[in-house]
Amino acid sequence: MYRMIFSFLISQQNLDQQINEAFGNATHWFVDAILAEIPLTETTGIPWVLLVLLGGATYFTIYFRFINIRSFYTAIQVVRGKYDTLEHTLESKQETKGEVSHFQALTTAVSATVGLGNIAGVAIALSIGGAGATFWMILIGLLGMSSKFIECTLGVTYREIDRDGKVYGGPMYYLSKGLREKGFPKLGKVLAILFSIMCIGGSFGGGNMFQANQAFKLFEHVVLSQNSLLYGQGWVFGVIMAVFVGIVIIGGIQKIASVTDKVVPLMVIIYLMAVTCILIINWQKIPEALYTIWEGVLNPRGVIGGIIGVLIQGFRRGAFSNEAGIGSSSIAHSAVKTRFPASEGLVALLEPFIDTVVVCTMTALVLIITGQVEVGVEINSDQGVLLTSSALQSGISWFPYVLTIAVILFAFSSMISWSYYGYQSWSYVFGRSKQTEYLYKFIFCCFTVIGAAATLDAVTDFSDAMVFAMMVPNMIGLFILSPRVMKELKRYKQRIATIMK
Numbered sequence: 001m002y003r004m005i006f007s008f009l010i011s012q013q014n015l016d017q018q019i020n021e022a023f024g025n026a027t028h029w030f031v032d033a034i035l036a037e038i039p040l041t042e043t044t045g046i047p048w049v050l051l052v053l054l055g056g057a058t059y060f061t062i063y064f065r066f067i068n069i070r071s072f073y074t075a076i077q078v079v080r081g082k083y084d085t086l087e088h089t090l091e092s093k094q095e096t097k098g099e100v101s102h103f104q105a106l107t108t109a110v111s112a113t114v115g116l117g118n119i120a121g122v123a124i125a126l127s128i129g130g131a132g133a134t135f136w137m138i139l140i141g142l143l144g145m146s147s148k149f150i151e152c153t154l155g156v157t158y159r160e161i162d163r164d165g166k167v168y169g170g171p172m173y174y175l176s177k178g179l180r181e182k183g184f185p186k187l188g189k190v191l192a193i194l195f196s197i198m199c200i201g202g203s204f205g206g207g208n209m210f211q212a213n214q215a216f217k218l219f220e221h222v223v224l225s226q227n228s229l230l231y232g233q234g235w236v237f238g239v240i241m242a243v244f245v246g247i248v249i250i251g252g253i254q255k256i257a258s259v260t261d262k263v264v265p266l267m268v269i270i271y272l273m274a275v276t277c278i279l280i281i282n283w284q285k286i287p288e289a290l291y292t293i294w295e296g297v298l299n300p301r302g303v304i305g306g307i308i309g310v311l312i313q314g315f316r317r318g319a320f321s322n323e324a325g326i327g328s329s330s331i332a333h334s335a336v337k338t339r340f341p342a343s344e345g346l347v348a349l350l351e352p353f354i355d356t357v358v359v360c361t362m363t364a365l366v367l368i369i370t371g372q373v374e375v376g377v378e379i380n381s382d383q384g385v386l387l388t389s390s391a392l393q394s395g396i397s398w399f400p401y402v403l404t405i406a407v408i409l410f411a412f413s414s415m416i417s418w419s420y421y422g423y424q425s426w427s428y429v430f431g432r433s434k435q436t437e438y439l440y441k442f443i444f445c446c447f448t449v450i451g452a453a454a455t456l457d458a459v460t461d462f463s464d465a466m467v468f469a470m471m472v473p474n475m476i477g478l479f480i481l482s483p484r485v486m487k488e489l490k491r492y493k494q495r496i497a498t499i500m501k
Contacts, residue, residue, distance in 0.1 A: 024458030027465075034465040049468045053325040056475050057143035060150055063482060064489070068145035068349055074496070075346040079103055086495050087339055097161050097337065102347045105336040107264040108256055108417055109152075109329040110351055118355065119407065120214075120384030122363040126373040127384075131289070132296020134364040141356025144324030145349040150478050153345030153485045154178065155330030156338065162432070169334025170421070171327035171470070172196045172428045175477045182480055191473035196425035198466040199328065203422025205463020208415050208444060209451025212241050215411035216452045218385055222404045238452025242445040244412065249419045249441050256416050267409035268359065274402045275362045278395040282369045289368045324352050326467065327474035331421045342492035345485070363388060370394045419444050 035047045061068060077083065079102050100108070125133040151171070158177045159169030172192040179188025216237040224231045248259050279286065323329055329348060336344045367373050370391040385407065392399035419441065426440040 021458070024461075027458065027462040031461050031465040034468050047468070049471055052475055053147075053471060054140070054143065056325055056478065057140075057147045060146040060478070060482065061143055064146055064149065064486070066146075067149055067489075068142055071149075071346055071349070072353075075350050078343050078347050079106060079350065083343065083496055083499070085499060086343075087337075097165065097167075097339075099165065099167050099335045100337065102336055102338070102344065104258070105333045105344065106347050106350060108332040108335075108420070109348065110264050110268075110354055118359045118363060118410075119388045119403075122360050123367055123373060123384035123387045126364060126367055130296045131292040131364075131368050132294075134293045134361060134368075135296075137360050137364065138357050141352045141360070144352040144356065147324040147478070148329060148351055149345040149349040150482060150485045151325070151327050151330045151474065152333040152348035153341045153488055154477070154481055155334035156336060156341035156344045157484065157488060159334040167335040168424060168427065168432070170199075170331035170424050171474045171477060172199075172425060173334075174330075174481060175473060178477060178481045178484065184480075188477075191476060193429065195327065195470055195473045196428045198470045199331075199425035200422050200429070201463055202328075202467035202470065203418045203425070204444065204447045206467050207418025207422065208447050209463070211411035211414050211418075212238055212448050212451035213454075214385065215241070215408045218389070218404055218407050221386065222389065222400045235449055235453035238449035241412065241415070241452060242448040245415050245419065245448055246441065246445045248416045249423075249444070256420055259413075259416065263409055263413050267406055267413065268354070270402060270409070271406040272359070272362060274392055274399050274406070275366050277399075278366050278370065278392060279362070281395045285369045286365070289365055292368060293364075325475060325478075326470050328418075328421050328467075328470065331424045332417060340488070340492045340495065342485070342488040345489070346492075366391045415448065 034049060037047050038051065081102075122137070125137060154174040155169045155171070158174035159167055160173060161167050172195050175195060176185075176188045176192040179185065179191070213234070216234045219237065220231060220234075248256055251258075329351060333344045333348050336347075338344055367387065372387045372391045372394075389400040389403050392403055422444065423437065423440050427436065430436045430440075
């Protein structure tokens with residue numbers, strides 16, 4: 001009996017390896033092309049896609065006159081509902097269309113970005129670039145706020161709403177409709193379809209399989225002993241996750257938003273409370289840590305580490321620190337109830353601040369203060385999560401259990417949000433019937449089980465490359481349509497001025 005079980009496990013491992021190898025051989029050309037590096041030093045390079053993302057974010061920040069700084073307070077006021085009266089003071093008496101509130105749209109999008117990248121990605125960044133990488137993480141987050149503003153404003157501007165009030169929006173719609181307005185209908189259609197295909201692939205891999213896989217690995221490491229019946233049985237964990245994910249995503253964006261507006265604040269609070277406790281325990285070391293960060297700011301190793309750790313590893317192994325410029329978040333924000341697209345764009349710029357500037361920075365401080373990271377030692381995402389777990393354990397022994405709960409919540413919320421992104425893209429390509437909707441959601445849940453049960457690096461790498469590739473059509477659209485966003489921003493600012501008099 002034991003011999004049969006052992007033989008089955010060996011054959012299963014061989015099957016995983018065979019699938020991994022075959023898939024890698026078939027897709028390596030695409031992965032290599034998307035993640036091709038431009039050499040920075042003899043040993044380090046940066047993927048060309050990241051230069052486009054950073055260049056675009058810098059351009060939009062200047063074009064919109066540092067909207068990430070100037071409109072930060074206004075964005076908070078929009079989330080608080082201070083300007084909701086604008087929706088009811090227009091000449092039209094029609095009901096404001098949309099499915100979720102500003103806060104729910106924000107939490108849905110944040111749930112997809114706040115994830116394992118905030119934990120593993122930060123540790124990888126510091127291992128590459130030292131403490132100085134923290135500063136460059138913060139800068140990347142601040143610049144990303146401008147990219148997030150423009151793409152989410154466009155998401156609401158060009159969304160479609162069916163007879164039942166269901167919203168369909170995102171890059172595929174502003175690419176097709178927006179470029180048609182500019183006289184490029186064929187280009188817009190091609191870019192929209194390319195984006196949709198990439199988003200579907202990304203939702204199955206980085207937004208689903210990897211999340212389930214990493215959540216189970218940490219759960220297994222912290223909670224389970226090697227003698228436990230569940231040890232090594234990732235498929236059981238995957239089935240449980242798939243059931244909960246399925247229950248939520250069947251209800252669409254309104255159900256997803258009703259979950260994320262509770263789960264996201266909870267998971268962020270749990271994680272930040274644990275991190276804050278460590279910082280309080282080691283409060284005497286904080287000034288030294290801040291000085292170490294500043295000292296390493298202009299160190300070339302720190303610059304490279306900040307960029308590579310947060311953008312490459314943070315994204316590839318945890319859905320990227322904030323997804324700014326990729327376009328995915330605009331899908332969630334397009335469902336908001338508003339008549340002013342720029343209002344949701346302002347709300348969206350808070351995402352990179354929460355995700356990168358706050359959560360990533362606090363994680364970095366804990367890792368620096370507790371001395372968990374050794375600069376120059378290459379680590380992977382699994383080791384990055386465990387380093388953060390060790391940092392928390394150094395303060396209070398049971399904190400790794402808190403981190404485990406946070407990671408499972410991070411993974412769960414990322415999965416339900418990415419299921420919505422993937423379905424919206426799926427419906428654009430295959431239609432909006434109930435049959436196509438349920439087919440996508442069934443496939444998505446199947447990938448949850450597969451992700452938890454098997455580590456298929458080649459599949460995940462291909463999915464990561466597809467998510468990075470979403471940037472190409474999206475950035476083309478953002479550059480061409482930025483004047484339309486400026487027009488929407490001025491219209492909204494004028495409306496705000498009328499009620500402030």
